[in-house]
Amino acid sequence: MNYVEVIDKHKQALEKRIDADDKPSAHEVLLPLQWGEEYETTNKPFLRWAKAKGRELIRDRDVAKAQHRAGVIESLGRYPDNAVGLVELLVHLRQARVTYNGLLTAIDLDAGARTSMLITSLARDARITADSLRLDLSRDAINDAADKWFEQAKNARFSAIRQSIAPLADFDWIDVARNCFHTADMSPELVAAVLKKFVHQVVSKMNGAKVGWHLMPILVGPQGEGKSYFIDQLISPLRELTRQTDFKALTDDRNIELWSSSILFLDEMSYASRSDVEAVKHVITADTLDRRPMRTNGAQQVRQCATLIGASNKEVEENIRDETGARRFFGLRFKRPPEGYLQKLDWSAAWQSVKHTDADPLEEYRSEVAQIQAASRYRSPVEDWIDNLGEYSAGTIQAGEKLRIKDLYDDYLSHRRAVTGDRDPVSKTLDQFSIELGRLLRNAGEDAKLTKEKDRKGAVYVLRGPSALRAVK
Known part of the structure; x- marks a missing residue:
């Protein structure tokens, strides 16, 4: 027509x-x-x-x-x-x-x-x-x-x-642990459990499930061993859901888009300040975050969808300088895998092998993880001074003698001069020393080398044991 x-x-x-x-x-x-x-x-x-x-x-x-x-x-x-x-x-x-x-x-x-x-x-x-x-x-x-x-x-x-990682598949995590990580100090089973724990946290958040025990794995080892490449391969099925970031971005309360990602990768982690560590510990465990949109004064809550993973040439305690402990962080010592090993692995199967409905992969290793974290915990200069009481002194302060905080502070400074040669990178004021000493004594309880008492003039400290404090000349 x-x-x-x-x-x-x-x-x-x-x-x-x-x-x-x-x-x-x-x-x-x-x-x-x-x-x-x-x-x-x-x-x-x-x-x-x-x-x-x-x-x-x-x-x-x-x-x-x-x-x-x-x-x-x-x-x-x-x-x-x-x-x-x-x-x-x-x-x-x-x-x-x-x-x-x-x-x-x-x-x-x-x-x-x-x-x-x-x-x-x-x-x-x-x-x-x-x-x-x-x-x-x-x-x-x-x-x-x-x-x-x-x-x-x-x-x-x-x-x-x-949906692409929804099917169920098998994956040999222990074989990955043996080929890619040093297992002399921790078993391949524990390394595998830490890697699966990371995946479990990610898929749990992706499916809106609660994460009960948050942990950020950090791959440590010499530069050039392939730590970053391993992580890149591990997260490849979820690469679109990943962002590379640093401590500064994590602590910026104007950064909103970052937290919609499922994975945040901190490559070559640099030294984090105490305030950075506290902020990062908070964001690792938080379900929501208060953030301030650009060009506004008000705050709004955003969902924290991300799980963190990092790589570093330094040990965990060198990057995470937190005297209270680093139980949200766990170091895995990486080694260069055999040639072509990573390329042969089916990383989609790795993500399909762990479901958000599974039990926490690391639950049976919690006590072992806690012991390793305690051994690698950053020890503050004040804690080091307490552990070495008597080693750097000259006998002018005796055990049982009542000491004022200023006496202890002077001995602490003498200790630091002996250790650092007058170039102390972690200097502390008298007030900072007093606060840190109080925390350490409370945590030590009955095992503390110093006891705190009071007299008419205020607080006094008493050194336990027969040996005396000796001031450095």
Whole structure:
């Protein structure tokens, strides 16, 4: 059926509706019309008929609207009902794709090649399109629609990745432990359990399950052994859900997007200050975090979705200088695996072998983990001084003698000079010394070398045992 026949048949159908007192809308009247120059000869008599006095099915503005609509459909494939529809059409035309970590790529229609872009650029292109096609859509509506699509696309990627590790598979974690880690000081079974614990924490958070005992594994060993490469291989099935970060970013309360990631990787961890350690310990265990969006004064709660893993050339206690303990951190001593070993492993199977419904992989090793953490705990200069009471002194302070905090502080400084040669990297004021000493004595309880008493002038300390403190010359 040619175009003339289509219009004649459409006109006959309209006449029947009019005779039946069923007046069609302007949209229905103009729906089958096409608007190129080649159709003008057929369209003109039909339009005169539809506009005729007494019939008045359409007006000039209806024709203009239909022509505009046809032009939009020719450009976009269909007419967008709103800003969301426009963004979806552009996404389809440009084959836009988004990874969960926010990488957006799309086809450049001029160059015909895929290129990366920002969501703000996609929103800009949508605004330009709306303007050129005379679509009555506001700037804010288009921007909001682009943001909504971007968020939905990221969530769809998250669901797809989570589904990819849903099947059950077998994986030999102990073989990985034997080939990639030193196991003289800890068993391959414990190393394997720590690695599985990391995976268990990640998949638990991905599925909204509670994590009861949080732990950040840290791979330690000499530079160039392949620690970072191992972690990169381990997390490869979830690479889109991973971000590389550092202590500074973890403690920045303006950083909100970071915590939507499932894995945070700290590569070549640098020295963390005491305040950094406290903040990191908090974020490791927190379900939600108070964060302050940019350009605002108010705080909002964000869900803490991330599990942390790190690599370092230094020991855990060198990076995590926390005298109270490092029970949220656990070091695994890495070694270079056999050539090609890591590339042969099915890392998707590794993630499929651990389910959030499984028991905690590390539960039966908790006491062993605690012992290892205690042995590697960072010991403060004050604790080192207490452990060595008498070794650096000259007998001027006797056991049983009542000592003021200033006496102890002077002896502590003498000890530090003997140890560091007047270049103490961890200097402490009298107040800091007093606070740290009090904490150590409380923790030691009955085993403390010093006891704290009171007399009329205030607090005094007494050295236990027969040996005396000797001040350094």
